[in-house]
Amino acid sequence: MSRAVLMNNYGTPPVTFVRGDGTELWDDRGRRYLDFLCGLAVTGLGHAHPAVTEAVAAQAGTLIHTSNLFANEPTAEVVETLDRLIRSGPGGDTEPGRILFQNSGAEAVEAALKLARKHQGRGRHGVVSAYGSFHGRTLAALAATGQPEKHEPFQPMPEGFRHVPFDDYGALEAALDPSVGAVVLESVQGEGGVVPAGDEYLQAVRRVCDERGILLVLDEIQTGLARTGRWFGYQHAGVQPDIVTMAKALGNGVPVGAVWARPGVAAAFVPGDHGSTFAGQPLALAAVRAVLAQMQAMDAPAAAARLGGALRGQLLQIDGVDSVRGRGLLLAAELSEEARAGRTAKDIASACLDQGLVVNGVTPTALRLAPPFVVSTEQLAEGCSILAGVLEHG
Numbered sequence: 053m054s055r056a057v058l059m060n061n062y063g064t065p066p067v068t069f070v071r072g073d074g075t076e077l078w079d080d081r082g083r084r085y086l087d088f089l090c091g092l093a094v095t096g097l098g099h100a101h102p103a104v105t106e107a108v109a110a111q112a113g114t115l116i117h118t119s120n121l122f123a124n125e126p127t128a129e130v131v132e133t134l135d136r137l138i139r140s141g142p143g144g145d146t147e148p149g150r151i152l153f154q155n156s157g158a159e160a161v162e163a164a165l166k167l168a169r170k171h172q173g174r175g176r177h178g179v180v181s182a183y184g185s186f187h188g189r190t191l192a193a194l195a196a197t198g199q200p201e202k203h204e205p206f207q208p209m210p211e212g213f214r215h216v217p218f219d220d221y222g223a224l225e226a227a228l229d230p231s232v233g234a235v236v237l238e239s240v241q242g243e244g245g246v247v248p249a250g251d252e253y254l255q256a257v258r259r260v261c262d263e264r265g266i267l268l269v270l271d272e273i274q275t276g277l278a279r280t281g282r283w284f285g286y287q288h289a290g291v292q293p294d295i296v297t298m299a300k301a302l303g304n305g306v307p308v309g310a311v312w313a314r315p316g317v318a319a320a321f322v323p324g325d326h327g328s329t330f331a332g333q334p335l336a337l338a339a340v341r342a343v344l345a346q347m348q349a350m351d352a353p354a355a356a357a358r359l360g361g362a363l364r365g366q367l368l369q370i371d372g373v374d375s376v377r378g379r380g381l382l383l384a385a386e387l388s389e390e391a392r393a394g395r396t397a398k399d400i401a402s403a404c405l406d407q408g409l410v411v412n413g414v415t416p417t418a419l420r421l422a423p424p425f426v427v428s429t430e431q432l433a434e435g436c437s438i439l440a441g442v443l444e445h446g
């Protein structure tokens with residue numbers, strides 16, 4: 053007799069986790085792990101955060117879903133708070149924007165691309181994004197993703213997308229012909245290897261977009277909500293995007309994405325232009341409301357900056373770590389050739405998992421570390437000592 057199993061798009065998972073608490077996870081054999089990955093920069097407040105658990109449980113017992121044909125109770129406060137945080141950095145807009153909820157990151161990017169197309173009009177539907185970027189797996193988000201090898205099996209891609217080298221202003225400017233209506237960038241390329249954009253680069257891109265009436269879309273799905281040490285990654289550069297996409301940390305694991313746009317851009321969407329059955333439902337929005345309240349109460353950006361600085365310092369002490377890049381608690385450790393000893397970063401991550409540390413290989417030679425904002429300094433030291441052991445002993 054054969055059993056039904058999952059499709060193989062993720063390969064065979066190595067571990068079954070059954071429980072979490074803060075930075076810790078336990079598998080089905082009772083083994084404890086330190087989670088320095090957070091489900092790919094999602095559970096910023098740690099696992100089973102009491103305030104999020106309580107909010108989700110209470111909402112589940114009250115009202116889970118009604119559709120977007122009707123208003124719901126948690127939304128107004130969430131929209132108000134998110135809008136304020138998105139504009140809170142240096143150079144932030146004074147005028148409030150508008151927000152659209154989705155269920156995931158790719159959907160948020162998809163909605164942002166549709167909004168940009170509708171606003172700019174046919175003939176100005178071109179989108180320029182960067183090589184090495186990651187914007188999601190739906191067809192248009194995949195087309196924006198600057199990794200041609202991910203396109204190949206699914207050709208033809210939707211029309212109008214082109215890519216330029218990341219953090220290279222000259223290359224970007226040269227690609228801005230009159231058909232281009234939007235530029236889509238990450239403030240730190242997450243999946244692309246944790247590569248931050250230079251502040252001057254983002255400032256120059258903002259200027260040229262202003263001059264030419266091009267929309268600047270910042271994909272903050274991985275960097276947003278405190279991870280880089282500011283509420284949003286673009287706030288390090290002091291620029292305000294026209295459109296911002298969010299998802300990962302927004303619900304601390306409850307699936308939810310969002311798009312923010314300046315009011316004049318948001319106005320392009322009128323009834324009938326876009327929709328989603330589940331998006332913006334009370335259950336997800338109750339989670340977001342609790343997440344935002346907790347993040348503000350603990351000053352999550354400050355925690356990410358402080359703990360990220362500590363983690364960076366400890367990583368640099370490890371024999372076998374050549375350099376560390378990234379911002380706040382979104383870091384990549386570049387491993388030396390000697391320490392890798394013929395292994396890829398993926399092999400090293402799997403050896404770390406065996407020793408009770410969850411990280412991932414973000415390039416063949418670098419590990420990504422994205423612990424939660426509630427990680428303790430003892431846990432940072434414990435995680436670094438596991439990594440040091442793996443690099444030393446193989």
Ligand SMILES: *Cc1c(COP(=O)(O)O)cnc(C)c1O
Nearest residue numbers: 156157158186187188242273274
């Ligand atoms: C993860 C990610 C996405 C895709 O989000 P999903 O929820 O997996 O669809 C898009 N953009 C960036 C920058 C991401 O890190």
